[in-house]
Amino acid sequence: MPCVHPRITPGGGKVGRKAGLGYGARTMRFSFVHAADLHLDTPFRGVATHGPLLERFQQSTFHALARIVDVCLRERVTFLLLAGDLFDVKDRSVRARLALRTELSRLDRAGIQTFIVHGNHDPLSGDTGTLGLPASVKVFGPEWEDVEVRRDGRRLCHVQGVSYPDVEVRENLSARFRRTGEHFSVGLLHANLGGDAGHANYAPCTAADLAAGGLDYWALGHVHTRAEHLLPGGGVAVYPGNPQGRHVHETGERGCVVVDVEDGVARRRFVPVDRVRWHRLDVPLAGVTSLDMLQAVATEVVESRCAEDFDGHAVRLTLAGRGPLHRELARPGARTQLEADLRERLARAHPPVLLESLRDGSRPEVDLEAVRAEGGFLGTLLDDAQALAHDEAALTALWDSEHLTKLGQRLKRLGVDALEVPRPELVAQAGQRGVEQLHEEAS
Template identity: 35%
Template sequence: MKFIHTADLHLDSPFLGLKNHSLPDDLWEKIHQSTFDSFQKIIDEAINDQVDFVLLVGDLFDREERSVAADAFLMAQLNRLKDHEIDAFISFGNHDYSTADPSSFGYPDNTHVFSNQVETKKYRLENGQVVAISGFSFDKQWITDPMIQDYPQAFSDATWNIGMLHGSLSTLNSPEANYAPFTLNQLEEKGYDYWALGHIHKRQALNKQGTINYSGNTQGRHINETGEKGFLLVESDGGQLTSHFQSTAPIIWDFMAVSVAQQPVKQLAELIMSQLADQHFDQLHLLRLQLKSDQQLDSELLGQIASGELLDAIQQINRDKWRQLNCWVTSLKAPVEKNVVYSAIDQTYFNQARDETLTDDAYNQILKAFDKQPAFIKDELNQTDIKQSVFDTASAILRENVVNEYDKEDGDK
């Protein structure tokens, strides 16, 4: 037996915050097309490897109201599988939840969609082996009930038992309890041969045997989703199943450290771009640059970094050279300044004021302003790395204001 485990395609992802006046139109088209291209490669691999079936474990679409283009694209890929006699099993997740009758989607007859209640679909392989695949589709954005309780025990009359579950490994009192929470023990107690998980975008195995897996998403959508993305190819070896990752994402998000020095913004941008030219990327990269300096940068340059002036200068050069460099700089992270203010006592008070101001409670209060916005926006802002980036930027602004006040007081003396 051989099958593909994939999840979190997020077809037609909007790639929030990327498009601006500097981003070339042809590069934007590549970025926007990347979720489609990655999935098409997965279907190519399914056909080339002659797999028995494909598991699509939730969030095929980026939002409930899927675009016509995304819907038509998925249909075309499912028909490609049908042409090669490969079945597909689909469960919808928290982004593309649906209460519609699965038969109303008009998918080809090789495609099996799970309803909103846990159910089991049995599939017979050409060699006569029976595969019992259990799963369900989200009927709303948040499911706090532990749906794992509704999954049946492994069927004794099946050769292989597989679970499809879009949800979070979590305790019931955590934020992730909104997404069909489960524990590792609950999965293991079902006695299945393999658990195909979705929702968490970081590829990972939850057990030593590597049979309870998040495949991760198929294309990174922001800087918190770095590295290669793709799918898991799962194969039987005797009575065991083993999985192997295969990369399909055309674009890689990554961090890169670059050295900077005190100099005018234009020259600094050219220095940074020369460091990127030395990388010789063989695949398109979207980068966040971590600026590092051996010397203390003055408040004016730090202000130009915080305001986006340096990033704009970099992107203006990048605009004409992105194909040659095979990369695009999306954001900058300012150097970490050890000495923020002028004395140890002032530093202590500054750190105390900063820590009392930049708190999780304060951040959560700000997030309430997004309650009426699409849920995926708030989900992205709630990412740990994005929150830390907001805190770092706020801290840099505080620092700049403190230094300016000191400079002003010195001038008044």
């Protein structure tokens, strides 16, 4: 008897192959949840090792897992897919393993299967084997496997997968996958599709590689930003992103994907499950003339974006724009003292807000157009910088100069590659900053 699946959030898409599907595949409906990169028991970066908010953050990955299971139960899905990095480190904590067993046992009691592959953070070599999982849980090993999923004695679909035997896997594991029948086929894999520069290039593959396997849905993990890739031939590769942001570079809503399959077509819906949300916010300084006003503006910015009722929010604030407070903020210790005051204020908010950091991006009040119109040394500096930024030959010569080359080599050793190629915007910005500094010193 087909299940009725209420919508949770609007949006999503559909993809699938209808040609060649057998009678059973055409008439049977089913749904599943796809999640990845749980990173259970992660040590949060940017969160103080003590304080009232620490416990909320430490519990957030476990709460996200529980909410994924809640979605499975509410949607009455057939199975859950977990695409690697369930744990944050190879030597997974006892607390994390117990939490995983507890939540998957809830699915087991409801007759919902779970399929798991392990990735670079939680390879098979890190499993001590001292904690069992319910019989309804299939953990794929280091060799590719294909599993039939059945309901009421009828074949429903195929789920294929392979786990990382150890941390570093450089092989294109997707090449092992292949369609084995006419029914809907899912590939469960922890991989870097298209060489995403923000993640280690483990199990690298291309869209063409995935399409060659002939599968309908690739349930991927590893990349923490939600994304969908339509494949040649009609399949789709999906990254659900991680279900709980762990630092300031993982902002916005985080969750899992519900997939409804009917007539070989997969319709996808994203469902947020995070309970602590990260934000990067600018605090505008235009018209702000006092520290009291700055505190009020910063608080208003945070409250406008962090009003949703979560276990907590975390923010990085950047003071942005030109204003009379620039000189005050430039005094030794000023930003640090302001940051400490705001951190204390925001922690008392409801819901509580963790201030990850306060960055000073303020600029002095200088009318650059007026400076340019006045001419003189400062106007000439602005004009020359602007001209250089638009002179390709001169810009190349500058980048190839001995002093800049040496500076570039030093920065490269520190992991900075800003000087690898000519950057016109940096030259224009340097001219503006020079004028601002000289104007400040003359004031």
